[in-house]
Amino acid sequence: MNVEKIIVIGSGISGLTTALTLQLLGYETVIYTDKEADQISNKNAHAEFASLFPSASVIPHSLYSGQLKELFRTSQSFFYELRNQSFSGLRIHRHFEIFELEQDEPRYSNWMVNFRPITELSPQVIPRRSCSQNLYGWTFNCIFADWPRYFPALTACYKQSGGNITRRKVKTEDLPALPADTIVNCSGTGSRELFDDPLDEQLVMQGHLLHKPEAPLITNSSDEIISYNYTPKASAYSSSSGEACDVYCYPRRDGWVLGGSRETGYLSSPNTMECSKKHAESYQIGGLTIPTAILDINKDILQTTFGHSLSPSDKLHPLIGYRYLRSKEDGLRLDHETMYGKTVYHNYGHGGAGVTLSWGCALALASRITSKNKPQLQKLLLKEFEHIT
Template sequence: MQRAKQTERRADVAVIGGGVIGITTAICLELRGYSTAIYTAKIPFRDEPSPEFATPYAAASIKPASVTMSRQQRALAISQEIFGFLADTGSMGVRQQPHFVLHEEDHSDPEYADTVSGFCRISEIEQYPHRPNANAVFGWRFNAYFAELPVYIARCYALYESLGGVVHERSLTRETCRNLPSDVLVNCAGIGSQEIFDDQRPWMIHVGHQVLVDGLPLIRTDSGDLFSYNYTPHPDAVADGFAGEVYAYPRMDTLVLGGSRLPVALEDDWDGHIPGVSRSVGDVEVPARIVTINDELLDSYTGISIETGNLAGRYGFRPVRDPDGDGVRIERESLDGRPVIHNCGHGGAGVTLSWGSAVKACELVTEVADPAPTPLSVSREFTFARRLATRIRSDYDFGR
């Protein structure tokens, strides 16, 4: 990946932030015909992760998730379609795999049943991961897109740079933001937005713990497919005072286990408290159930014991904006007379909603600046980008 060292050229649009939202938005803008530059303090999977830099923690399933967002179903539909397109290229680190949503209490069908592919209710408990002591398991399965995130993000950066995008790795302040050489600013700085731009709405974080397990075979169904799941034990069955789901997602080099979702106001420093029983994994304290329940599930279903792998614990912050109001911030305002488009605050669904949000943010940019009518130039490696550009330019009307 080449980092810009040359004198900064003026771009139509400066994208602030290089997480999944920033890189997706920047690609979308390039495909629409804008010249862009990304300004970012950190690049995922290249720079050291830190809890407030969310992208490296995403599991990263593309499936409906609990976040508040205007026209969320539209954003999800666009994202799913583009992830489907990227999966078809076979070169972007995106695949489709069976995903199971399992509960020990009965649940009615989810709202998204009609918007995901291959949705069906499960009936035979033995055919799915379950705790051996569970009396019953209810739920559904569908085919979810899944981004092999370290590969996917690296491929996105390569695509972006092949389209002509430039990356400046630098931390910005309110002041330095004002001097960026561009006609439009697009704010994709995640939690960092709060240090740069004003927002009347409240922000919070949802702390998420994970355990990464290396050295295990890939988890597969009986028919050989990689699979993932979310599993919610009966609240009375797990006597550790910490109810809620656990999950497992296989990456090629590691198994990602979660989860927790601890709400903390942004202005409060998280004190590290974990409700219920915790254990130390590596140097990090995590809810013990991430290991114990996932171990029961995987051992009974695949015969794989988590404890035989190399375990590393960690936690990251989901950037949640205005959870009881507008939610995700995709809107236009102006800073010293220059248009600013915000695209931030995606909570636990930044990967899932990335393409839909990028399309929406691009629409807001088109309201204030015209793209150059120059033909798209792409390297042979990314010829599929021409078809993607055609779709993004003509097919996706996000609407209001």
């Protein structure tokens, strides 16, 4: 029996998840990539490769798409099923989104598990600064992918299932001769030149992160792992447009991931992003400039609410990465076209939701390629996971 071969371009979370999905559904897949996460030592030299250091909470933040609800709910459902199968690195956080100014509930309030406004909670359990007075927001359960465990486990599953990762930088002139009639493009920022992305506007979001190794998990009295996004008043921390900016903390088994910043800029080439914001107050940590608010506000919250310490003198690893928004109208590109006699499926422009939508987008493309509905494919895929995990 002839098995159709599919080439996936890009080895980030979208490329890997899509390739694994198609491989488990019976296709012969190969990933072409010019860089692999486990072979990159200087992560800050490849800020465009977002899969090197995601916070990896399954929450639909920082994405523009009319397909968001359907894709998110499919992805969320699949993540919960994988967790039920004890797939490595997946756990549940009790997550808080807290604001110092009143906010409307987010559009995803009905999509999250155990969503509750914080007015229903005791004030002592709500992440807060020492000077906090009135707070607003909500809490819910969410899947968290512990990246140092989850991503390697996903890669191992792909290789165990027969998938192949080939180091190769694909150029536009290479496309006609690629040895497959079906191509899946998950090259992210590389899509602008490789496939001549049709949008003039090419937005990216810059983010600063700090990793504190060996920091303990943050838990509550019910042994739930706690994470948070916290937005103070704009006078304490703001974006270049003057809007209040949030900080966050996600505990992993190897320490805390602290952020953040969300400065929007423009993609001028696959590896060059232009962000205009320069933070007046900053720390120099590990040779990088990090906004002081990321450390100072998190320090206050962690000490005030949870009794944990954080200091500029701690062993902190700084990171600066980019999320490819593409456009604020409908940035996610999940479609197909015919080029050089081949069918090219596009899967990029996820903004800050690459991990969040990884399974939803993979199953959506698989449905188009196989002409089977997503519930049917999800059931088949879960059975295959039982065999290899």
